[in-house]
Amino acid sequence: MLSALYAGLFYLSASILVFGVVLRMAIYARTPAPLKIAQTPAPTTRIGVFWRMLREVVFFQSLFKSNKWIWVFGWTFHMGLLLVLLRHLRYFTNPVWFWVEWIQPVGLYASFALVIGLLGLWSRRLLVERIRYISSPSDHLMLALLFGIAVSGMAMKFVARVDIVAVKVYFLGLLRFKILDLPPDPILLVHLGLVFVLMFIFPISKLLHGPGVFFSPSRNQVDNPREQRYAPRTPAN
Amino acid sequence: MASPDMDHPEGPQIVADPLKVPNLAFGAMAEIKPFRAHPNHQEPLGFPGELVGNWKEVAIEKIGELANTNRAFRVYLDACVKCGACTDKCHYFLGTGDPKNMPVARQDLLRSVYRRYFTFAGKYFPKLVGARELTKEVLEEWYTYYHQCSQCRRCSVFCPYGIDTAEISMAAREILDTVGMGQKYCNEIIGKVKVIGNNLGLQEKALRATLEDLEEDLEDETGVSVRIPLDEKSADILLVTPSADFFAEPHIDGLLGYAKVFHQAGVSWTVSSYASEAANFGLFIGSQDNMKALCQRIRHAAEDLGVKRIIFGECGHAWRVAYNFLDTLAGPFDFLDPNYPVPQHILEFTLDQIERGNLRFDKSKNDHIRLTYHDSCNVARASRMGDKPGGQFEVPRAVLRAVCNNFFDMDRDTTHESTFCCGGGGGLLTDELMDLRTKGANPRMTALQRVTEDHGVTHMAAICAICKTQFSKVMPQFGYEMDSVVSVHQLVSNAILLDGQEIDGDDRVPEVADAGVT
Numbered sequence: 001m002l003s004a005l006y007a008g009l010f011y012l013s014a015s016i017l018v019f020g021v022v023l024r025m026a027i028y029a030r031t032p033a034p035l036k037i038a039q040t041p042a043p044t045t046r047i048g049v050f051w052r053m054l055r056e057v058v059f060f061q062s063l064f065k066s067n068k069w070i071w072v073f074g075w076t077f078h079m080g081l082l083l084v085l086l087r088h089l090r091y092f093t094n095p096v097w098f099w100v101e102w103i104q105p106v107g108l109y110a111s112f113a114l115v116i117g118l119l120g121l122w123s124r125r126l127l128v129e130r131i132r133y134i135s136s137p138s139d140h141l142m143l144a145l146l147f148g149i150a151v152s153g154m155a156m157k158f159v160a161r162v163d164i165v166a167v168k169v170y171f172l173g174l175l176r177f178k179i180l181d182l183p184p185d186p187i188l189l190v191h192l193g194l195v196f197v198l199m200f201i202f203p204i205s206k207l208l209h210g211p212g213v214f215f216s217p218s219r220n221q222v223d224n225p226r227e228q229r230y231a232p233r234t235p236a237n
Numbered sequence: 238m239a240s241p242d243m244d245h246p247e248g249p250q251i252v253a254d255p256l257k258v259p260n261l262a263f264g265a266m267a268e269i270k271p272f273r274a275h276p277n278h279q280e281p282l283g284f285p286g287e288l289v290g291n292w293k294e295v296a297i298e299k300i301g302e303l304a305n306t307n308r309a310f311r312v313y314l315d316a317c318v319k320c321g322a323c324t325d326k327c328h329y330f331l332g333t334g335d336p337k338n339m340p341v342a343r344q345d346l347l348r349s350v351y352r353r354y355f356t357f358a359g360k361y362f363p364k365l366v367g368a369r370e371l372t373k374e375v376l377e378e379w380y381t382y383y384h385q386c387s388q389c390r391r392c393s394v395f396c397p398y399g400i401d402t403a404e405i406s407m408a409a410r411e412i413l414d415t416v417g418m419g420q421k422y423c424n425e426i427i428g429k430v431k432v433i434g435n436n437l438g439l440q441e442k443a444l445r446a447t448l449e450d451l452e453e454d455l456e457d458e459t460g461v462s463v464r465i466p467l468d469e470k471s472a473d474i475l476l477v478t479p480s481a482d483f484f485a486e487p488h489i490d491g492l493l494g495y496a497k498v499f500h501q502a503g504v505s506w507t508v509s510s511y512a513s514e515a516a517n518f519g520l521f522i523g524s525q526d527n528m529k530a531l532c533q534r535i536r537h538a539a540e541d542l543g544v545k546r547i548i549f550g551e552c553g554h555a556w557r558v559a560y561n562f563l564d565t566l567a568g569p570f571d572f573l574d575p576n577y578p579v580p581q582h583i584l585e586f587t588l589d590q591i592e593r594g595n596l597r598f599d600k601s602k603n604d605h606i607r608l609t610y611h612d613s614c615n616v617a618r619a620s621r622m623g624d625k626p627g628g629q630f631e632v633p634r635a636v637l638r639a640v641c642n643n644f645f646d647m648d649r650d651t652t653h654e655s656t657f658c659c660g661g662g663g664g665l666l667t668d669e670l671m672d673l674r675t676k677g678a679n680p681r682m683t684a685l686q687r688v689t690e691d692h693g694v695t696h697m698a699a700i701c702a703i704c705k706t707q708f709s710k711v712m713p714q715f716g717y718e719m720d721s722v723v724s725v726h727q728l729v730s731n732a733i734l735l736d737g738q739e740i741d742g743d744d745r746v747p748e749v750a751d752a753g754v755t
């Protein structure tokens with residue numbers, strides 16, 4: 001019963017995540033950019049734009065220029081999250097890919113980085129008057145959600161260990177559309193439940209900044225209007 | 238330089254650090270707004286004269302239309318995570334402390350309405366995500382705070398996603414225009430360009446008389462007949478320059494500089510009376526239709542006169558429009574000489590002439606000036622000069638160093654792509670916003686005062702008609718003379734040596750070939 005419920009939630013939230021994000025990206029891609037609005041100085045070639053985007057996505061270059069505290073916490077959180085997510089691939093692959101094996105220990109420590117980053121961002125949201133002013137309830141809830149996911153996940157590793165082999169068997173089963181038994185561990189159920197919520201809201205929330213960053217015209221346009229005529233097909237042209 | 242506060246006890250409070258973050262002052266600027274456009278200013282632009290009866294439906298429909306036709310608008314409204322990186326980057330926030338002048342908060346005035354009508358979360362959980370109904374009060378709030386944004390893009394430089402408040406502010410103004418709530422200053426001016434050809438409403442006859450007077454002044458000054466041709470068919474170069482260059486100080490001294498450079502370079506050029514305006518306020522109100530109409534005047538002028546090249550004079554947003562949009566909106570310009578970029582900036586032309594050795598200068602003519610340079614926002618963050626990224630910073634400085642011995646840059650956090658707006662850009666250069674303009678100029682003025690203290694800087698050069706007008710108005714409140722702001726080509730004009738020019742009595746500058754000087 002529980003296994004079936006979580007299986008249903010898993011399939012549903014994963015579908016919403018994937019289709020929602022793909023749909024959003026399709027809308028962004030379809031929406032015309034009628035004019036050149038590259039934020040200069042900007043690269044004058046496509047390859048240059050690729051490197052600019054890479055620096056933004058990997059190092060958060062503009063955020064670094066802007067505010068060192070937000071950068072430190074934001075970057076720590078995102079890199080921690082990335083490593084933790086990659087580490088989780090071990091629960092969905094059999095045999096486990098070699099590089100996923102390698103990062104297992106790093107992924108563990110990364111969970112602390114993730115939590116420290118989250119708490120740093122959250123405390124700025126609470127303590128810095130300017131940022132408190134611009135925060136909505138959803139901004140706090142999002143941090144609470146991520147915090148809950150991180151802490152419940154770490155609890156299963158460091159406090160009350162769950163039968164992780166059984167969990168892996170369950171998820172490998174789901175990938176083959178077979179519903180096996182999920183261990184009824186309360187922390188595990190909380191952890192998975194919160195992850196499903198996150199996947200549900202991803203395509204309809206500010207989490208869209210992930211895919212959105214690649215579509216930002218001020219950052220992804222090539223600065224070459226004099227070298228190459230910019231004439232996008234738009235209703236106006 | 239004496240402390241500005243001693244001379245002007247009523248003047249604004251000067252802080253020592255141009256980047257100092259003020260305490261939040263809730264509602265501090267809530268009453269500051271520009272005059273509304275009269276129906277006579279609205280209708281020629283294709284906007285309703287007064288607030289339409291079904292304003293709510295019209296506005297919401299317009300938001301949907303923008304979301305479907307402008308990727309920047311949609312992505313910027315969706316992607317913001319409220320990280321706060323932009324909160325201390327706007328000069329109007331730094332100068333006023335009003336939290337609604339923080340870029341993200343300014344965007345949220347519109348984002349909250351977009352969320353309410355166009356997103357799942359906003360439709361079903363409005364309180365949770367800060368979504369709100371569109372009401373008349375919201376429209377008024379938009380009118381107030383989207384006219385406290387100079388669309389300078391400084392916030393977008395520091396945003397991890399490049400979210401550009403200028404785009405949101407332009408969109409908001411277009412929505413306001415669409416429901417009949419236009420701004421008088423911008424819309425009246427656009428109407429004048431559409432009918433007469435320039436922001437000032439200067440007719441062809443008056444323009445011709447002005448330019449003839451200037452030619453006389455030039456001859457009196459130099460002893461050389463330097464021309465400022467108007468509507469001359471088959472000239473090689475069409476100069477499109479802000480109409481302020483024809484009558485305002487220090488703009489006019491810049492125009493004299495262009496004329497001398499063209500003269501010495503030996504090229505044929507002309508101004509057009511039909512397209513006697515580089516400025517394009519269609520940008521400020523986010524109206525692509527109006528922007529396009531103004532761009533097409535320039536194209537028609539170039540075709541009618543049969544020119545081979547188009548060069549733009551010193552104007553910030555005009556260069557943004559010319560550099561980025563002219564070809565898209567009024568091109569292709571395949572009738573022009575393909576050996577030159579379309580369009581070119583006057584500084585690119587002048588620097589090229591300097592590098593070719595065609596111009597000679599007596600730099601000591603500028604020795605009474607200790608100079609700094611104000612990067613204009615639209616040039617710095619929305620365009621380029623030369624063929625390398627960042628040329629928009631290097632080209633003007635290279636020209637200034639060629640004509641002036643004493644040059645000092647301001648704090649790097651306030652120049653180049655991090656430059657501060659003058660406080661009067663984006664369609665805010667109107668008297669009723671003087672309080673906002675003065676407060677918005679504060680960060681730039683503070684950075685200027687630092688180089689005055691450290692290096693004895695006396696003057697600041699600019700390449701934007703709006704910057705020049707704004708600074709000549711506000712600088713006296715910060716302890717400077719109003720003529721402390723100068724055109725870049727004014728300094729060129731001071732130092733340039735024309736062939737045959739009288740210098741100190743009877744001496745004349747020899748021909749380049751005779752002197753063997755480069």
